[in-house]
Amino acid sequence: NFMLTQPHSVSASPGTTVTISCSGNSGSIASNYVQWFQQRPGSAPTTVIYDHDQRPSGVPDRFSGSIDTSSMSASLTISGLKPEDEADYYCQSYDRINLWVFGGGTKLTVL
């Protein structure tokens, strides 16, 4: 089964840069696009990155996505951290057998 693994939690201080990883257990993560979603407490998810590294309109360029094909992993990097960035972040990708798969989510705490 295709699975995506994220750290349970990360923390960082305002103004710094944080990177959240998303590791796949097969090459599907490299050959299919990865998306990243932000979910603040009590709210619906919103997309911050789609198609590996594209930002929907309105998402600040402090958010960036990347893929490392050699390690079969994707990363979400948030620079210039703000208190409002505190949220759960989910990665998601596609696999021909398991179809649309989510990571377990990472809780970002802005200290």
Added chain:
Amino acid sequence: QVQLVESGGGVVQPGRSLRLSCAASGFTFGSYGMHWVRQAPGKGLEWVAAIWYDGTNKYYGDSVKGRFTISRDNPKSTLYLQMNSLKAEDTAFYYCARDPSGYGFDHWGQGTLVTVSS
């Protein structure tokens, strides 16, 4: 701007049925694949079902296959999820989401809560 508005959630007894709707606006609905994604209280996101832009292809997660049916009405810009034989473990917020490429989601609705309980 893109808007997705779900409705139809509520409290339902185990074994009963419920139909969710997702009204879309701000884009050409018939040009996009659409999905339902759910989230049990305090848990992560789980993909439920997908439908191609023209309704010709439909896909389901293992946990709902045979019980749930996804459909769409492109002239009405509306997505549906018919949920039959509901179980307690189907209790969740249900979100509709737009798919720009076949790989994932770029816009989400605000969600509707389904509670399956006797």
